[in-house]
Amino acid sequence: xxxxxAARQRGAPFEPDVVIVGxxxxxxxxxxxxxxAGVKTLILEAGRDYDPATDSAMLKWNHEAxxxxxxxxxxxxxxxxxxxxxxxxxxxxxYTSAPGSTFRWWRSRMLGGRTNHWGRHVPRFGPYxxxxxxxxxxxxxWPLSYEDMAPYYDRTERLVGVIGTNSGLENHPDSSPGxxxxxxxxxxxxLMIKAAANDLGIPCVPSRYAVLSRALPHPHAPRxxxxxxxxxxxxxxxxxxxxTTTSLLPMAMGTGKLxxxxxxxxxxxxxxxxxxxxxVEYFDKDGASHFVRARVVVLAASACDTAKILLxxxxxxxxxxSGEVGRNLLDTTGTNITGHIPALENRPxxxxxxxxxxxxxxxxxxxKEQAAGKLDFPRGYHYELGGRFGMPGAGLPFGGMxxxxxxxxxxxxxxxxxxxLSYTVRGEMIPNKDSFxxxxxxxxxxxxxxVLRFHWKWSSHEIRQIAHGIKSAREMIHRLGGTxxxxxxxxxxxxxxxxxxxxxxxTTRMGDKPGNSVTDSFGKSWDIDNLVIADGSVFTxxxxxxxxxxxxxxxxxxxxxxxxxxxxxxV
Amino acid sequence: MTAEISRxxxxxxxxxxxSSALATAGCExxxxxxxxxxxxxxxxxxxxxxxxxSPVQAPGYGxxxxxNKPVVPWPLTLDPQQRxxxxxxxDLMLPADAHSPSGGTxxxxxxxxxxxxxxxxxxxxxxxxxxxxxxxxxxxxxxRFGLGFAQASDAQRRAIFDSVAFRKNVQxxxxxxxxxxxxxxxxxLSGFYSLPEGIADIGYMGNKPSLGLYPGPTEEALAHLxxxxxxxxxxxx
Numbered sequence: 001x002x003x004x005x006a007a008r009q010r011g012a013p014f015e016p017d018v019v020i021v022g023x024x025x026x027x028x029x030x031x032x033x034x035x036x037a038g039v040k041t042l043i044l045e046a047g048r049d050y051d052p053a054t055d056s057a058m059l060k061w062n063h064e065a066x067x068x069x070x071x072x073x074x075x076x077x078x079x080x081x082x083x084x085x086x087x088x089x090x091x092x093x094x095y096t097s098a099p100g101s102t103f104r105w106w107r108s109r110m111l112g113g114r115t116n117h118w119g120r121h122v123p124r125f126g127p128y129x130x131x132x133x134x135x136x137x138x139x140x141x142w143p144l145s146y147e148d149m150a151p152y153y154d155r156t157e158r159l160v161g162v163i164g165t166n167s168g169l170e171n172h173p174d175s176s177p178g179x180x181x182x183x184x185x186x187x188x189x190x191l192m193i194k195a196a197a198n199d200l201g202i203p204c205v206p207s208r209y210a211v212l213s214r215a216l217p218h219p220h221a222p223r224x225x226x227x228x229x230x231x232x233x234x235x236x237x238x239x240x241x242x243x244t245t246t247s248l249l250p251m252a253m254g255t256g257k258l259x260x261x262x263x264x265x266x267x268x269x270x271x272x273x274x275x276x277x278x279x280v281e282y283f284d285k286d287g288a289s290h291f292v293r294a295r296v297v298v299l300a301a302s303a304c305d306t307a308k309i310l311l312x313x314x315x316x317x318x319x320x321x322s323g324e325v326g327r328n329l330l331d332t333t334g335t336n337i338t339g340h341i342p343a344l345e346n347r348p349x350x351x352x353x354x355x356x357x358x359x360x361x362x363x364x365x366x367x368k369e370q371a372a373g374k375l376d377f378p379r380g381y382h383y384e385l386g387g388r389f390g391m392p393g394a395g396l397p398f399g400g401m402x403x404x405x406x407x408x409x410x411x412x413x414x415x416x417x418x419x420x421l422s423y424t425v426r427g428e429m430i431p432n433k434d435s436f437x438x439x440x441x442x443x444x445x446x447x448x449x450x451v452l453r454f455h456w457k458w459s460s461h462e463i464r465q466i467a468h469g470i471k472s473a474r475e476m477i478h479r480l481g482g483t484x485x486x487x488x489x490x491x492x493x494x495x496x497x498x499x500x501x502x503x504x505x506x507t508t509r510m511g512d513k514p515g516n517s518v519t520d521s522f523g524k525s526w527d528i529d530n531l532v533i534a535d536g537s538v539f540t541x542x543x544x545x546x547x548x549x550x551x552x553x554x555x556x557x558x559x560x561x562x563x564x565x566x567x568x569x570x571v
Numbered sequence: 572m573t574a575e576i577s578r579x580x581x582x583x584x585x586x587x588x589x590s591s592a593l594a595t596a597g598c599e600x601x602x603x604x605x606x607x608x609x610x611x612x613x614x615x616x617x618x619x620x621x622x623x624x625s626p627v628q629a630p631g632y633g634x635x636x637x638x639n640k641p642v643v644p645w646p647l648t649l650d651p652q653q654r655x656x657x658x659x660x661x662d663l664m665l666p667a668d669a670h671s672p673s674g675g676t677x678x679x680x681x682x683x684x685x686x687x688x689x690x691x692x693x694x695x696x697x698x699x700x701x702x703x704x705x706x707x708x709x710x711x712x713x714x715r716f717g718l719g720f721a722q723a724s725d726a727q728r729r730a731i732f733d734s735v736a737f738r739k740n741v742q743x744x745x746x747x748x749x750x751x752x753x754x755x756x757x758x759x760l761s762g763f764y765s766l767p768e769g770i771a772d773i774g775y776m777g778n779k780p781s782l783g784l785y786p787g788p789t790e791e792a793l794a795h796l797x798x799x800x801x802x803x804x805x806x807x808x
Contacts, residue, residue, distance in 0.1 A: 067685065347792065392770060395761070
């Protein structure tokens with residue numbers, strides 16, 4: 001082990017009250033709440049500094065990029081994707097899958113983490129979602145309720161900026177009046193999807209995305225309204241699409257209470273002789289080890305990296321008297337059904353970029369049937385919808401309909417461009433004993449730390465849910481006179497690999513007592529009073545609703561609680 | 572059919588053609604005896620042969636390239652003959668019309684070269700398929716017309732394309748060649764329609780910032796949508 005060196009900042013020494021590991025959704029929100037309360041805070045970020053205003057490639061054309069912007073192992077989501085030094089692999093930081101398991105782990109190594117490229121889809125969890133065991137006897141209830149979360153959802157949505165409309169649907173909670181920003185109009189393709197869905201009794205409503213439809217002024221983090229161009233996944237240089245690098249982090253810096261150290265990969269939480277956290281150890285990019293002392297340690301490294309840090313902190317894992325660290329690993333189920341729609345061939349051209357994100361979506365609509373025992377799967381799923389005149393690049397924009405060559409091929413291109421619809425299933429997974437991560441007994445990363453080994457298995461719940469999602473999507477495509485172009489696979493083959501939807505959660509779940517969980521409802525470790533977890537690892541369940549809004553709202557709630565404890569001198 | 576036999580067949584035809592001995596001869600006349608391990612009367616003899624290629628060793632652009640100053644760091648690797656065949660194929664694949672120039676004019680040969688010279692697994696798999704396919708075009712052309720693909724007439728080249736280009740009409744025994752053609756078509760479509768000329772042709776109108784809330788479809792697009800919905804018996808908007 002290299003010698004510890006005192007972490008140095010330029011200028012006066014900075015002795016933080018709280019050290020936060022990670023600068024993504026959880027870490028960014030933690031820094032925002034703590035610094036507003038006057039708490040001296042240090043963020044350690046494993047990746048490099050990143051500023052989307054200069055680093056993102058908004059408005060660049062695909063023909064300017066190598067391979068027309070195609071995905072490669074260097075840039076898994078394409079050349080212009082915002083992700084820095086990451087993707088399905090991170091150089092020098094491998095992971096392994098146990099025999100018979102397939103798990104894929106998306107990481108980035110950049111300030112702001114994965115908030116720089118995420119999908120920005122932010123539905124709220126509803127009342128059923130926090131009490132899943134009460135509803136169907138599976139999994140475990142959260143130690144909090146929707147009523148506990150509602151005020152934090154409201155204030156998070158105000159801070160983040162969310163387009164959407166209150167639709168009044170069962171278990172899809174409305175926001176308080178005045179919280180949501182105006183929605184853009186749907187595209188022609190989306191109006192068509194909605195017409196067919198509604199005809200089949202399926203709702204299709206304005207979607208909620210963390211993208212601004214009007215400017216959000218702030219002295220330290222002014223954000224512009226979306227200018228209706230460029231993919232959000234490239235990173236948003238004007239701050240319209242939410243990411244911590246243009247919002248929470250500069251807001252927190254503006255208080256004068258925050259320092260950020262980049263290229264600082266935390267390896268473990270260091271404890272004192274009484275077993276309390278006294279700080280963290282990290283490696284800089286040259287591989288030198290440093291120690292940072294703090295009153296409180298907040299972990300927000302992402303579900304799997306937080307588990308990795310705890311498991312590496314001591315034999316058997318730190319904060320692990322329950323044995324639950326690394327267990328209950330969750331992702332979202334996924335599959336994609338595309339259709340070719342003859343009615344969309346040769347349709348009139350207009351600019352269909354819009355806010356890049358889908359302007360409508362299909363929320364889960366069968367809660368009543370499920371409660372009545374009419375479905376063969378528990379929990380819900382939703383569809384994220386696609387189909388537009390998109391920017392041509394390396395991917396074929398013609399849905400595989402093109403044939404032959406010559407002048408007729410050019411006619412094919414014009415006819416089939418923008419004539420495909422896609423229905424992307426995103427569904428809830430229930431925790432199971434076969435899906436978890438642990439330390440690999442042999443493989444080490446470039447810092448000498450044990451890497452994660454993943455175990456993964458979908459249960460029949462998820463398989464049957466995916467089967468239902470495929471069936472319903474096919475019905476909607478057929479209702480439009482379309483042909484399904486996705487090869488028909490059995491659901492156990494159509495379902496995505498574990499980790500592929502990039503919603504890893506649950507590895508330090510919260511619960512109502514120490515025996516069944518790693519933290520309480522405020523992310524506070526049951527075992528270590530001054531260790532708080534503020535990322536997706538604390539999720540007790542993974543509703544089908546994309547997790548980032550809930551990560552942000554939970555982190556806010558947990559930090560309010562921490563500030564209260566610090567003010568009372570409890571930590 | 573093994574690659575070994577196809578290679579021998581190909582070489583034999585090329586040798587025969589270059590000595591002007593081959594005019595319209597069928598396969599059998601130029602086929603050397605098959606090795607004893609292969610049953611006689613196999614499927615129709617294919618001219619396809621997967622090349623043996625050494626992997627491209629050039630560097631990729633890495634995990635953190637400058638997105639605003641993109642560069643292709645790997646060298647192009649195709650020889651002038653391969654580039655010429657690609658340029659000819661691009662002109663046939665996407666010929667000039669009233670809407671846009673031809674694929675060769677837009678240098679799709681250079682794009683395919685960039686693609687198959689890249690050091691990534693997908694591109695390396697495509698390299699094998701595309702380069703083997705370019706050789707197959709010559710072998711096929713030689714077999715049918717006694718001329719290399721670059722020397723054949725457009726009508727002769729089209730006759731070759733016709734045997735593999737249409738999904739419903741792929742000639743028996745040309746599976747790998749049809750796969751090559753579909754891949755080449757896919758690459759050329761991507762390369763073509765992502766260029767400004769292709770974008771103008773296909774009618775992509777985005778990547779233009781605008782202020783205010785996105786307004787949705789134009790009147791014309793809405794009228795088209797409503798006509799479609801009516802035909803489908805769905806509620807109009």
